[in-house]
Amino acid sequence: MPIDESHEVSRTLKENIIYPAHEERTESAIFRENKKLLVDELDIPCLICGSKEKREVHHIFEWSLFPALDTEKMKSILKIIDFYGYSKQDDTPIESPDDKRNLIVLCETHHREENNGIHAISFPIWISQMAVKDGIDITPETKIIKTKDKKLTNNIKKTKKVSPVSPKIPQN
Numbered sequence: 236m237p238i239d240e241s242h243e244v245s246r247t248l249k250e251n252i253i254y255p256a257h258e259e260r261t262e263s264a265i266f267r268e269n270k271k272l273l274v275d276e277l278d279i280p281c282l283i284c285g286s287k288e289k290r291e292v293h294h295i296f297e298w299s300l301f302p303a304l305d306t307e308k309m310k311s312i313l314k315i316i317d318f319y320g321y322s323k324q325d326d327t328p329i330e331s332p333d334d335k336r337n338l339i340v341l342c343e344t345h346h347r348e349e350n351n352g353i354h355a356i357s358f359p360i361w362i363s364q365m366a367v368k369d370g371i372d373i374t375p376e377t378k379i380i381k382t383k384d385k386k387l388t389n390n391i392k393k394t395k396k397v398s399p400v401s402p403k404i405p406q407n
């Protein structure tokens with residue numbers, strides 16, 4: 236029998252991760268430099284919604300798992316997930332998780348927010364937000380932000396109305 240009405244399903248995502256020993260997390264000079272390049276100089280919008288509000292820089296491969304990762308495998312995979320074209324231009328070894336080939340720009344909502352953020356929801360749901368039809372919401376607004384701060388709720392509503400755009404591929 237077809238399900239002919241949209242319906243909300245809630246589930247809890249449980250994740251068990253074995254982190255390798257790693258240095259204390261700090262913002263490196265290369266990270267600051269690449270964030271400045273992507274956000275301030277190239278003005279790249281959120282990959283998901285095209286918003287330029289509250290932009291943050293996300294590591295595709297998790298920063299704290301870097302000591303456990305084979306950087307040659309990382310490099311090959313990043314050539315496929317090459318949102319900004321940097322992997323096509325650069326075949327040098329990846330020496331830091333803060334390498335710009337491993338970074339994407341996201342708004343705060345699509346980075347960390349509990350119903351929309353890549354750090355909070357599963358990849359199939361997160362990436363579907365990028366291709367959602369105009370006027371359709373596939374994820375509800377976040378309750379935490381909604382109850383805590385009205386101003387933030389308004390920002391999210393505004394953010395959600397922006398049509399997804401393909402980021403311009405920077406030449407360098």
Ligand SMILES: [Zn+2]
Nearest residue numbers: 281284342345
């Ligand atoms: Zn966004």
